[in-house]
Amino acid sequence: MFAQKFEYTAPKTLDEALHLLANGAKPLAGGMSLIPMMKLRLAAPEHLVDLRALKDLNYIREAGGQLHIGATASHYDIESSALLRQKCPLLTETAAAIGDVQVRNLGTIGGSVAHADPAADYPAALQALEAKFVLRSEKSERTLSAADLFVDALTTALQPGEILSEVIVPIDDTRTGTSYLKMAQPASGFAIVGVAARVRQNAGKISFVRIGVTGLSNRAYRATAAEKALEGKTGSAADIQSAAALVARGVDANSDLHASADYRKHLAVVHAARALKTALSRIA
Amino acid sequence: MNINLTINGKSYSQDVEPRLLLIHFLRDIAGLTGTHMGCETSLCGACTVELNGKAIKSCTMFAVQANGAEIVTVEGLANDGKLDPVQEAFWNEHGLQCGFCTPGMIMASKQIIDRHPSPTEEEIRHGLEGNVCRCTGYQHIVNAVKAAAAGAGK
Known part of the structure; x- marks a missing residue:
């Protein structure tokens, strides 16, 4: 099964990626949902921008009493993160339950959330965690709650040209x-x-x-x-x-x-x- | 688009269409037909290869996404005619019948042992969830992973 022809760019910087997305390109992360859809011709983007190439979107860190997860952190990065295991075990447990090993090695939290499959695992945990989502475009940056981000099946509040760049979850105490x-x-x-x-x-x-x-x-x-x-x-x-x-x-x-x-x-x-x-x- | 890949230690440089799947690059351009295409919908795992140390399904990745990567396929495991411990264990434990799923099973098994040098049965079965075998009923495959892990630790 071949996807329809498309142009592919692996940008060097997030700014370059956002510029391409502002001009109609579609973001590709792990591809675990998008590529099967392209092969079935349910999706036919003309231009893909590979966000996985951007190292500065792949991080998991603690700052300001919260946990910040870059959009291209893979499910495996999350399930195997010692920081998350200690401070947000709900997310590691959820990530470990997704698909299979090969899917978890490539699939990303940002891609999964932005795809908003109604049967995906993360949204349950992210709702329970009252996660916040950082959305970026060439011209703007905004932060949404889970309640505002998830709109309907396969539909989020993301606008054309906008990407989900970060997921923020709280650190719970031991009680x-x-x-x-x-x-x-x-x-x-x-x-x-x-x-x-x-x-x-x-x-x-x-x-x-x-x-x-x-x-x-x-x-x-x-x-x-x-x-x-x-x-x-x-x-x-x-x-x-x-x-x-x-x-x-x-x-x-x-x-x-x-x-x-x-x-x-x-x-x-x-x-x-x-x-x-x-x-x-x-x-x- | 021109891409450069290292497959089983050998460099490949090739102009490809962005829509070319990695598995087609491996099978049709590199001529490495050990990696099998089964379901082509990322469910069966027959096309599993190692990309920068991680098991992935090569039917669900465009070759351009692997630009600059190091890939190991089942052909890259044996050294000078000597089987890799995982291959040896699949042979000894009858971990295959028709053999179609075997290249993917072996690559997934290597990932299990890389991450869990002494895997429990639960870790082995969890690690093989992305691979389907229609002959063996999995028991011999699980035994093979156990045997490979035990042997590799010696």
Whole structure:
């Protein structure tokens, strides 16, 4: 399968890349989603700008009490990062669950987020982490929340000529436990449903809960009703169950040959309960 | 576009169309047909090669993206007719039947052992998730990776 003809540029600097993108080129990162789409001719960009060639977009570092991840950090870079393992284990756990080794070696966090596949893994974790996203173009730079970035299936708030250049996630204290759990589609590894849980405990009570859900609907979202239901509780099995029961309420669930809408909602409840339980058990 | 690649230690310089996939460069231009094309949709792993030390699927990368890279294919493993320990282990443990998936399985197995010199069964199975075999039921392949890791450590 050959893609349609295109022009290819591996720019030396981010400014050069942004200039080309401002003139209609499309960014290529790991290519794990874009190249299959080009081979199937679902996408036919005329000009690709290879961002992986830019070394200055590949970093993972701590600054100002937050973690900054460059857009071209690969899933393997993230899963194997000692810094993230220690300070944001939810992200390393999520990255390790993506696709397979070969995909994780090439695929990037920026590419995955910008592609916004409704069954991708990162969006659940990034919603639960209340991540921030730095968007850059030749003329502007802005920072968006996860709630504002993910718009719909395969649709983000990115404008033409704009790239996602950095993902920013918080550093949690030791009273926080996290977990990402998914029902993987057996062939592709994509999440039929995936739930990320982030829970903080204070004096025996749950003081903070964030739950991110992917795969269930057209965009990953935070299950705020379930979060509220668990806050202030001790985190007993009954508390978890009644909170998890709310994660899919009112959601317009997807239905396809892998899972019906009702089954997906059921999976979301079950996985939310398990992810919450695991997250609580991981509080140091 | 002119690209330069090093494949199994040998340099190649070639003008290619940007849409040429790396696997076509390996098979049709370099003549290295050991790397197989299976599903061509990045699911089966038969086309796995090592690019700058990392296992990747050569059907889902354009050759131009590999400009300047060092690539190792299955042909680059044996040295002077002596099999690589992973190849030897696949032979000894019956890690193949028809052999179509084997080049990719061996390249993925090398990545497992590079990253986990004494891999657990779980690490081996996790590391082979990107490779499909329709003959062996995987058990012999897992045994081969274990044997290769044990042998390589000696």
